[in-house]
Amino acid sequence: METPAQEPSNYGYTPENPIKVGGGPDGEHEYLQHLRGPEGQQLSYNRLGSCCGFEDASLPFGGGMLDMYEVTYEGLEKPVTLFLDMYRREEPRAPSGFRID
Template structure:
């Protein structure tokens, strides 16, 4: 009986080692949104979650911006422009939140672009058109 329990314990232990970490933004390949408005308009923000400490996706916005590149793999410079655009969400403690605006630029780009980011809600992120995720 002891050997059966010991064997079961090691089987469970080795099974846990094969799980992947979450949320895992990197490793998704060059995943660009098919919607041309994704990220570029307030009503279709990039939902990165992770703003609230202790949340499941804490820090995912940092991973996202580190993984974002220009269309040919150019490094992207990110500048936070501030908060804007209140939104309602009854599931949140205060009934909603604010979006953040970020300026994205890379070498060879004609002019920088602004994207809208929701740091309260999370959906598997994509790159706005004109960018890629590595």
């Protein structure tokens, strides 16, 4: 899989600019299984919980919540938190410092 162009540096790192993976929890896990460190390192991730409710009239319940994942890989100084949206889908990209394989 080709690595897409890098997004702005806050992509995935803030609730205002989440990674819109769609597909529910399975969509989140599939995305995280393809995400890698910058040199192809395998990730470890842990779901921290939900946060950051949002409204979206196109969704069945009129909105949803984002999920926060703590993500790390060998060589990363400290884990980072990524914000994923399992309800809405846009072609997911790699946040700054990561790549998709």
